[in-house]
Amino acid sequence: MHGTSTLLNWILWTPFLGVLGVIIFPLFFSKDKQDNVVRWWSLVNTIASMILAVVLYMKFDNSVPGMQEQFMVKMAWIKQFNIFYTLGVDGISLPMILLTALLFFLCILSSWTITKSVKGYFALFLMLQSTVYGVFMALDFFLFYVYWEVMLLPMFFLIGIWGGENREYAAVKFFLYTFFGSILMLVGIVALYYASGKGIDSFNILALSGGKFTDNMVSMFGTTFSFSKLFFVAMFIGFAIKVPVFPFHTWLPHAHVQAPTAVSVILAGVLLKMGTYGFLRIAYPIFPQASVHFADWIAILGLINVIYGALCAMAQTDVKKLVAYSSVSHMGFVMLGLAAMTVHGMNGAVLQMFNHGTSTAMMFLLIGILYERSHHRWIVRPDGSKGFGGLYTQLPRYSIVFIIAMFASMGLPGLSGFISEALIFLGIYQKYTTITVLGLFGLLIGAAYLLWMFKRMFFGEVVEECKSYTDMNAREIFYMTPLCIAVIVFGIYPAPVLDIMKSSVGQLVSLLAQFQ
Amino acid sequence: MHLSYLASLGHYLPELIVCLTMVGLLILEATYDKHERGRGMLYSAAVIGLFVAFCISVGSLTDQAQPLFTNSVVIDPFSGFLKIIMILGTLGAVYLAAQSKDIYSEMKAEFVILATGVLMGGMLLASANNMLILYLGIETLSILSYALASFRKADERSSEAGLKYALYGGVSAGIMLFGMSHIFGVVGTIQFSEMGARLSELSGTQIAILAPSFFMFFAGLGYKLACAPFHMWTPDVYEGSPLPVTAFFAIVPKLAAIGALTRVTMVFFQDVNALHHSWIALLQVVAIITMTVGNVGAIGQRSIKRMLAYSSIGHAGMMLMGVVVINELGARAILFYGATYLFMTLVAFLITSFVQDKYGNDHFERFNGFIYRYPLMAIAMSVVMFSLAGIPPLSGFVAKFNILAAVIEKKYYVLAIIGGLNSVISLYYYLKIVRLMVFKDVESDENIEGLGFVNQAVILGLTVPVLLLGVFWSKLISLAGAAKILIQ
Structure with missing residues (x-):
């Protein structure tokens, strides 16, 4: 039943080969050339990875709802526990894989200016890419968990070594927070393994899904709980920390502000999506009844994310922190779409995951470009003076790209953010009318803080030190272009992405509908 | 199948070799010249002895249980596996001791001898099949450990560690022995294999006596295992002892105790009894x-x-x-x-x-x-x-x-x-x-x-x-x- 295609294996392990290359190749070159060898090799590696992802996209059959049999990889790993090395791809994971391939390629370009232990940086970065692919492809629960956790290691070092001033605190907080969530998930994974009879499919995410555990009960503290509700909550916390859903979001601003530019891009662009991907791949299909039961709570938490994140963003004086909080707000929209459990809402959620990945990546890359010139990120400095001003006249090219990114992030019609947010609201309106209306206020606040930031930074009097800044160079323009194109094209014609996910999302929605 | 004492010895080779190694090292220590070369010879002797014991343990891993010495000791796969880990742990500790400057160089030979002795106690503990042997194992393990803990004679903290260890150890061993006597008094056997069956046929009052006795029994094992609330000694002893000793304590006695506790729990309480x-x-x-x-x-x-x-x-x-x-x-x-x-x-x-x-x-x-x-x-x-x-x-x-x-x-x-x-x-x-x-x-x-x-x-x-x-x-x-x- 399993195809012979090894394409997924290649995609998954190419960055890993890249890591080996980063370690081995510099040995053949003199000291002063080593850094460039590492950079170029990493670039070639991510290009190869992107080509493979495009091949996957070409071969992908949009009409198949579930996992694409032709790409499945399955190998026995640990016989005693029926753990398999299983990889697969469907309409929900493919957009994420494409996004990963694109963003890592661009991030390698943006990391060209890294000078502190270049070898270590690029090795960790490629290792991160491999583990991110692993999370989006793994169909074995144990394998999924392993990738989910291993991903923390490169992130920890990337933030901790190449980060800003307070990097150690941020790295440790990020690591501990996520590890806490994963532990709850691990308990859930093992409980599922035993609840499903520890058979050949007991770690198989696909075989576990479909609401098989609806009637199981757990007795604890003298009362009985519903098995599925209990472990839905456990998994929910695990994924919610990653998204991050409101009260679990406090690690995010620190991690973002301290992380180097490329790592921020990956963190916001890809890693946050792992949380919502976890809902779509695991929590919803395995516990559909509990998901429906808790839908109200998901919607409320999503709304809090939208409003709270936006209000926090408005209060920031550090522009990177502002964008970090805007991510909290935008991931709230994804949560709203997930809570809707309708075709429009879910499609909107997955599309928003993709679109937020591109638009927020643009924002972080742009802030990184500016930071390389200014070495600070204050909109308003702590002493009250302006950090930036009149950038529009100084950096015209930069300003244009910034405007595109900002409007995409704001959800202006014609740019990508609008489509996904519109779909989400379309999907959720009938079920949660009040929340929809309040959520729309979130959009308004979003427009307010972005425009206010833009006004303060780009208009007005030119701040003295801004006069020395140079405009974007060719390399920077080169790596911003694909994202600009993506943001504009998917804003006008989102069909390519929507087509990929349509049948897979449809399947999930009809599963949830059975329990509504 | 009960073997005669002499025939039992054949199944007891790893322990015997460890024992012989210890005795051999003692003789060597008394005769060798106290310089680097002599010490090197001592290390090699210890490593060879332990390695032979390791090989024999690996070779004699069976899937059957072999009771020895009128069923006071049992050689089964569990104890075999545990012994292999402990022998490796001792080898590691010997290597660490040889490299470390934390042990006075003239004392290094003694460390090797005592560690081998502790290993022997651990092996005994891992395969103990009645309460007496269990106690014997714990005591062999402990008494040698007290000496190890106070190895840095000139260092106050090391002496403190040794004393603390000995005091706590003495008290807990006493409590354990007290508990064991009660258990024997009520149940009428010290043999592990009979315990499970006897426990199921007890009356209410007997259980009332047994419950605290088992807790006292647990105190002895818990002390070796350093589990709360019997862990108080650990940080001070671990800090006062020279580093190789600490490493050794963290591995061998701990694993021996957890092995014994596992066996006791599995044998006594496998069936649902009182x-x-x-x-x-x-x-x-x-x-x-x-x-x-x-x-x-x-x-x-x-x-x-x-x-x-x-x-x-x-x-x-x-x-x-x-x-x-x-x-x-x-x-x-x-x-x-x-x-x-x-x-x-x-x-x-x-x-x-x-x-x-x-x-x-x-x-x-x-x-x-x-x-x-x-x-x-x-x-x-x-x-x-x-x-x-x-x-x-x-x-x-x-x-x-x-x-x-x-x-x-x-x-x-x-x-x-x-x-x-x-x-x-x-x-x-x-x-x-x-x-x-x-x-x-x-x-x-x-x-x-x-x-x-x-x-x-x-x-x-x-x-x-x-x-x-x-x-x-x-x-x-x-x-x-x-x-x-x-x-x-």
Whole structure:
């Protein structure tokens, strides 16, 4: 039943080969050339990875709802526990894989200016890419968990070594927070393994899904709980920390502000999506009844994310922190779409995951470009003076790209953010009318803080030190272009992405509908 | 099948060889010239003896239980596996002692002899099949350990450690013996195999007497295992003792005690008898307290050795979770845990030992910027720290996964979650070392003499299993699974 295609294996392990290359190749070159060898090799590696992802996209059959049999990889790993090395791809994971391939390629370009232990940086970065692919492809629960956790290691070092001033605190907080969530998930994974009879499919995410555990009960503290509700909550916390859903979001601003530019891009662009991907791949299909039961709570938490994140963003004086909080707000929209459990809402959620990945990546890359010139990120400095001003006249090219990114992030019609947010609201309106209306206020606040930031930074009097800044160079323009194109094209014609996910999302929605 | 005493000896070869090695070393120690060359000969003799014992243990791993000496000792796969781990642990400790400057060089020979003796006690404990032998094993283990703890004669803290250890040990051994006598008085046997059946046919009053007696019995084992509330001695003893001794204490006696406790629990309480539930409840509570005390205690430490001491309490609590479930899944998880814990602990202590020898203390700051001076060692140390915390794909994670799996199979979800949360706590202090090694700037760039080529190679060699067993653990888990406790 399993195809012979090894394409997924290649995609998954190419960055890993890249890591080996980063370690081995510099040995053949003199000291002063080593850094460039590492950079170029990493670039070639991510290009190869992107080509493979495009091949996957070409071969992908949009009409198949579930996992694409032709790409499945399955190998026995640990016989005693029926753990398999299983990889697969469907309409929900493919957009994420494409996004990963694109963003890592661009991030390698943006990391060209890294000078502190270049070898270590690029090795960790490629290792991160491999583990991110692993999370989006793994169909074995144990394998999924392993990738989910291993991903923390490169992130920890990337933030901790190449980060800003307070990097150690941020790295440790990020690591501990996520590890806490994963532990709850691990308990859930093992409980599922035993609840499903520890058979050949007991770690198989696909075989576990479909609401098989609806009637199981757990007795604890003298009362009985519903098995599925209990472990839905456990998994929910695990994924919610990653998204991050409101009260679990406090690690995010620190991690973002301290992380180097490329790592921020990956963190916001890809890693946050792992949380919502976890809902779509695991929590919803395995516990559909509990998901429906808790839908109200998901919607409320999503709304809090939208409003709270936006209000926090408005209060920031550090522009990177502002964008970090805007991510909290935008991931709230994804949560709203997930809570809707309708075709429009879910499609909107997955599309928003993709679109937020591109638009927020643009924002972080742009802030990184500016930071390389200014070495600070204050909109308003702590002493009250302006950090930036009149950038529009100084950096015209930069300003244009910034405007595109900002409007995409704001959800202006014609740019990508609008489509996904519109779909989400379309999907959720009938079920949660009040929340929809309040959520729309979130959009308004979003427009307010972005425009206010833009006004303060780009208009007005030119701040003295801004006069020395140079405009974007060719390399920077080169790596911003694909994202600009993506943001504009998917804003006008989102069909390519929507087509990929349509049948897979449809399947999930009809599963949830059975329990509504 | 009962063998005669003489025939029994044939099945008792590993212990006999360890015993002979110890005696041989004693004679050698009395006769050799007290210089480097003579000491080298002593080490080689010890290593050869232990290695032969290791080979024979591996070769004689069976799937059957063999009672020896009128059923006072049983050789079964479980005890065999445990002995192999303990022999390896002793070999590691001997290597560490040979390299360390923490033990006066004229005392190194004694360390090897005493460690071999402790190993013998541990082996006896692992295969004890009645209460008397269990007691004998514990005492052999303990009395030699007291001497080891006070090894640095001139150092007040070491003497304090020895005294503390001896006092606590004496008291707990007394309590244990008292408990055992009660158990014998009520049940009428000291033989493990008969205990289970006798326990099921007791009357209410008899159980009322037995319950506290079993608690006293547990006190003795709990003391050796250093589980809360009998752990008070551990940090001071671990800190006062020379570093190789601490490493040795963290591995061999601990594993021997957990092995004995597993056997006692499995044999006595396998069937649901009157004390089954109270024993499980006791173990659960002890496991939770032990983990939490160990991990929370480790957070505030300044010395790596002391931190590792506290964290070893945490790991003992984790292993106790495998005892709670009273089934083969739990026993398998414990053996796997023990095997991986051995490598992780050895690497951590080896690196700490060399750093301490150089700087005279092992405070966390000594590791500042370690990666820029000894990148490979820093990577090995990081791997071990992440593994101890339970981050995949390292063997420490697999060990914890197995324990959690055993606990969750019994549906002890709360226990599993507390165990998991303890991993999160432990990650905090393990990360502290990694953080200092990688994120901080170099403090001094003097060479650490201990970290020569050979020692680095040994450390890396010991790190390899930590990595490999995290991914390819199918083989070891099936070996550990085959090492069952058989009731004879």
